[in-house]
Amino acid sequence: MPRVARLPRVTDRFALAGAVLITLIALAAVLAPWLAPHPPGEVDPLNALSPPDGEHWFGTDAAGRDVFSRVLHGGQTSLLIAVAVLAVSATAGVLLGVVAGYAGGWVRDVIMRITDVFLAFPALLLSVALAVVLEPSVTTVIVAIAVTWWPWYARLSAATAASIATRPYVDAARCLGVPAIMIILRHVLPNSLTPVLVQLSLDAGGVILTAAALSYLGLGAQDPTAEWGLMVEQGQTLFTTNWWVVTFPGLAILLTAFAFNVLGEGLRDALDPRRIVK
Numbered sequence: 001m002p003r004v005a006r007l008p009r010v011t012d013r014f015a016l017a018g019a020v021l022i023t024l025i026a027l028a029a030v031l032a033p034w035l036a037p038h039p040p041g042e043v044d045p046l047n048a049l050s051p052p053d054g055e056h057w058f059g060t061d062a063a064g065r066d067v068f069s070r071v072l073h074g075g076q077t078s079l080l081i082a083v084a085v086l087a088v089s090a091t092a093g094v095l096l097g098v099v100a101g102y103a104g105g106w107v108r109d110v111i112m113r114i115t116d117v118f119l120a121f122p123a124l125l126l127s128v129a130l131a132v133v134l135e136p137s138v139t140t141v142i143v144a145i146a147v148t149w150w151p152w153y154a155r156l157s158a159a160t161a162a163s164i165a166t167r168p169y170v171d172a173a174r175c176l177g178v179p180a181i182m183i184i185l186r187h188v189l190p191n192s193l194t195p196v197l198v199q200l201s202l203d204a205g206g207v208i209l210t211a212a213a214l215s216y217l218g219l220g221a222q223d224p225t226a227e228w229g230l231m232v233e234q235g236q237t238l239f240t241t242n243w244w245v246v247t248f249p250g251l252a253i254l255l256t257a258f259a260f261n262v263l264g265e266g267l268r269d270a271l272d273p274r275r276i277v278k
Helices: 013-030 067-103 105-119 123-133 138-164 168-175 180-191 193-216 228-238 244-270
Strands: none
Touching (some): 013 244, 067 180, 067 193, 105 138, 138 180, 168 180, 193 228, 193 244
């Protein structure tokens, strides 16, 4: 009987812990309207800068808003930015990269040279430059980061697609007269997604950090929107006297980025063909 390849499994304990942590963070963000004890924009000047207690688990900020409620709702904003950026940049980058890798020749040269132009600039610096031109908002953050993120997926997909395009089953499809678009959609694209999935999990933390940096610089989400980077900026001057205002949103950023990184490392090991048992 033929031997059946086993599906790769994520066995790294840290990666599994990262997946569990991401799930909990996502659930907390989705259920924020029901879990938050106070509306995120509710101002209470009489309780401004109150330390953590039974009423306000993470204390209150300078406007008397409940930090715990704002951290929960801030997760919605940060995760929305990450999902939107990765969806846009991965879709554009993978499509361009697969076309470049399969077609080769001048098509590949043109797409890769355009990609090189974007890669020549530091991603964060280019994102800041774009955000400065546009009006500060969550949409601006998504656009500014996505424009600088897609080249990585284009280059990754182009290399993978170029390798797949030379395999026997692709040559057989060409000999049978299958149109190039069908070969790309049925054979090249599906087989080019594995490294992209790993890269997506690794990049999610980076996107969240970049979005927080833009909001910290005043180029992203604006008050009263609850967003982790903006909350850190608003509480930075209070760190020595009212530590909770900046500590809890900062920990949310740290834990989320860490969870995505360890999950990505685990996926990369699990999907490494040299480690898949036949």
